[in-house]
Amino acid sequence: MYWNSELETIDRRGLERLQFDRLKKALAAAASTPFYKKVFSENGVAPSKISTLEHLKDVPFTTKNDLRVSYPDGMVAVPRRSIVRMHASSGTTGKPTVIFYTMKDVDEWAHQVARGMVATGTTSDDVFQNMMGYGLFTGGLGLHYGAEKMGCMVIPMSTGNTLKQIQFIQDFGSTVIHITPSYALHLVDEIRAHGVNPPDLGVRKAYLGAEPYSEGTRDKIEAQFGLDAYNSYGMSEMNGPGVAFECSEKSGMHLWEDYYIAEIIDPETGEALPDGEEGELVLTHINREAMPIFRYRTRDLTRFIPEPCPCGRTHRRIERIKGRTDDMMIVSGVNVFPSQIETVLMNIPEVGNNYQIVLEREDNLDRMHIKVELYSKMFQGDMRELERLKKRMGEALRAIITINPKIELLEPGSLPPSQGKAKRVFDNRSL
Amino acid sequence: MPHQVSVFAENRPGKIERITGVLLKKNIDIRAITISDSGDYGIVKLLVDRPQEAAGLLKEEGIAATLRDIVAIRVKDKPGGLYEAASILTRSGVNVEDAYGFIVERKKDAVFVFQVEDVRKTERVLSDAGFSILTDGELYLI
Structure with missing residues (x-):
């Protein structure tokens, strides 16, 4: 036909x-x-x-x-x-x-x-x-x-x-x-x-x-x-x-x-x-x-x-x-480049130099987790402030990549150091 | 004005060990400890005898630590001891953001430690009402 x-x-x-x-x-x-x-x-x-x-x-x-x-x-x-x-x-x-x-x-x-x-x-x-x-x-x-x-x-x-x-x-x-x-x-x-x-x-x-x-x-x-x-x-x-x-x-x-x-x-x-x-x-x-x-x-x-x-x-x-x-990721059908995420994160003063993007599939749906190290000098000792920071990061990322990642705040130094070509994207989804 | 050391910590085994290990090396004495937790991470709050030094040591180790202003008052260790102080705070419209307490001498003395937005105003209303506000030195030497 x-x-x-x-x-x-x-x-x-x-x-x-x-x-x-x-x-x-x-x-x-x-x-x-x-x-x-x-x-x-x-x-x-x-x-x-x-x-x-x-x-x-x-x-x-x-x-x-x-x-x-x-x-x-x-x-x-x-x-x-x-x-x-x-x-x-x-x-x-x-x-x-x-x-x-x-x-x-x-x-x-x-x-x-x-x-x-x-x-x-x-x-x-x-x-x-x-x-x-x-x-x-x-x-x-x-x-x-x-x-x-x-x-x-x-x-x-x-x-x-x-x-x-x-x-x-x-x-x-x-x-x-x-x-x-x-x-x-x-x-x-x-x-x-x-x-x-x-x-x-x-x-x-x-x-x-x-x-x-x-x-x-x-x-x-x-x-x-x-x-x-x-x-x-x-x-x-x-x-x-x-x-x-x-x-x-x-x-x-x-x-x-x-x-x-x-x-x-x-x-x-x-x-x-x-x-x-x-x-x-x-x-x-x-x-x-x-x-x-x-x-x-x-x-x-x-x-x-x-x-x-x-x-x-x-x-x-x-x-x-x-x-x-190239390094383009496709998450829930949306094209996302790691550089888009990096640009957003590096414009947030509370974020340290290190981050990781982890992609998982939960209940057959794509989930993006962004792990960021807290920049120690910006830590104010206030829990609500950290929650606001997470919200702010989530909103800034959503505005650029249109999907809503889960933000995880990590202690400074907890991610592997970022010299050279650090591996930042971990795609754990099985196709 | 007294300070507490606030430390950012991921919610994983070994975190309290790491923090207290740093303090042990310089013989820093912990008067009180409390942890607020939000699932993935928490804030460990420490009342120690040398807060400035403790915060500095933790930062040197790469740990996210900071000093927070707190209000500490002496209350009676008996039913209603804290109620009196809380009534004053309510009448003055002071919101307690985060708090903990410990007993100094059973049936006699306890200390109530809390975070507020305006430390000076809070100290003033409480001292006007006859509460004894603990200074840095007094608090750490208890």
């Missing part, structure tokens, strides 16, 4: 022609943005002279930091009145990375997602309960629009509120859910705690995303919930979810190559790797009006699956993401 059989099964030569046309257009549009205007002139890139797809390699990589430097709109290629939406992810230095969309961009994104959902067998008869966060995060709204596009009845639940999630599955007969793997495991426990056998609820499919997880976790969710779980991939810089999606074969995610030009590179040298080898995924968005981005370093490690897929789609598949080339 296809959403757009012509585009999904297009032959590779036709696909490359389409990619080339779109790339050329995207480069021309980007030349008007302050960021790429400078990049193109410094690297001798002339959009009008591009004659093959290979010329994309003349454009240097774009990094997350480039997006921050261009904050708020240094990469926008359309007039302000054409923009209808923005999304943002939290930033290391307080500046978020922001992505803009025109009406056409929002619509195209919905088509991408609809493609993925249809590829797994979802139809307009399905009731889709979206348990991914709504708001600046792209996860919730991304699948929301895609599911509406393909005609599902959408229940925009967002994350949490477990009792109501269960009640709505029962009352409205939800058949498809979108959920983080950790929340899926938690939900299944809660359903059982209410004396309900999860498979009896009639949920047939789950789209899992926003966090890394293993094949074993998928098996567990499928077995306990009695459904089929599908892997999806995306990031806000490339629109959000729907960049790549598993089909009913459940064997790698089709990356929609009429929207993106994908490269796999050696993260150390930046050199292209042969098809099938594992490396860092680099993506160029060739079908977005508001914000074209070229050769974006996703920092995600994966490989192309060179063999064609039995489903008939010609868009290449990428494997489940193996890991990251």
Whole structure:
């Protein structure tokens, strides 16, 4: 079953022609943005002279930091009145990375997602309960629009509120859910705690995303919930979810190559790797009006699956993401960099030089513990003051990383000394 | 004005041993000890004969310690002994933040030690009411 059989099964030569046309257009549009205007002139890139797809390699990589430097709109290629939406992810230095969309961009994104959902067998008869966060995060709204596009009845639940999630599955007969793997495991426990056998609820499919997880976790969710779980991939810089999606074969995610030009590179040298080898995924968005981005370093490690897929789609598949080339943590679906936490902590005078970030999974939910040493000179001998300090730290961190860590105050000198490359992040979650 | 030594300590075995071990090395005498606990950590409060020296020693060992101003009064060791003092504090609107007491001589003398926001005002209202306020020297030499 296809959403757009012509585009999904297009032959590779036709696909490359389409990619080339779109790339050329995207480069021309980007030349008007302050960021790429400078990049193109410094690297001798002339959009009008591009004659093959290979010329994309003349454009240097774009990094997350480039997006921050261009904050708020240094990469926008359309007039302000054409923009209808923005999304943002939290930033290391307080500046978020922001992505803009025109009406056409929002619509195209919905088509991408609809493609993925249809590829797994979802139809307009399905009731889709979206348990991914709504708001600046792209996860919730991304699948929301895609599911509406393909005609599902959408229940925009967002994350949490477990009792109501269960009640709505029962009352409205939800058949498809979108959920983080950790929340899926938690939900299944809660359903059982209410004396309900999860498979009896009639949920047939789950789209899992926003966090890394293993094949074993998928098996567990499928077995306990009695459904089929599908892997999806995306990031806000490339629109959000729907960049790549598993089909009913459940064997790698089709990356929609009429929207993106994908490269796999050696993260150390930046050199292209042969098809099938594992490396860092680099993506160029060739079908977005508001914000074209070229050769974006996703920092995600994966490989192309060179063999064609039995489903008939010609868009290449990428494997489940193996890991990251940077120190980004994904906690309850939220991207967090240790440097964000460090910046907040070091601005609090009562905090000593040493801290640790410990990630645990309790009842299938992610928990972040931050252990900080109290700076002895700032100790006033007052218990309430320490409680206020913990609250202040928690609020400052929440404002930047959007999740609520548990703060543990430690005696000075109780953590290992921080010379050199101290290990600060301890991820004790088992995937 | 008397002082107590307040020490930050994680809620784990060996903490009191470590603190008292530091004090033992310099023969510092503990008059009273109390611990307030918040789960993960607590504050150990010590009334000692040489508070400045004790706080300095603990800090040298890398322990988070500080001196806090306290009010110490002599009360009678009999039913109602503390009630009289507490009534004065209530009438003056003084809020006791943290307190402990110990007996000096059974059936005769006890000491009530507490933290308040305004130490000078508290000392004044109590001494006006006839309570004997213990000074640094008096308290440590009990």
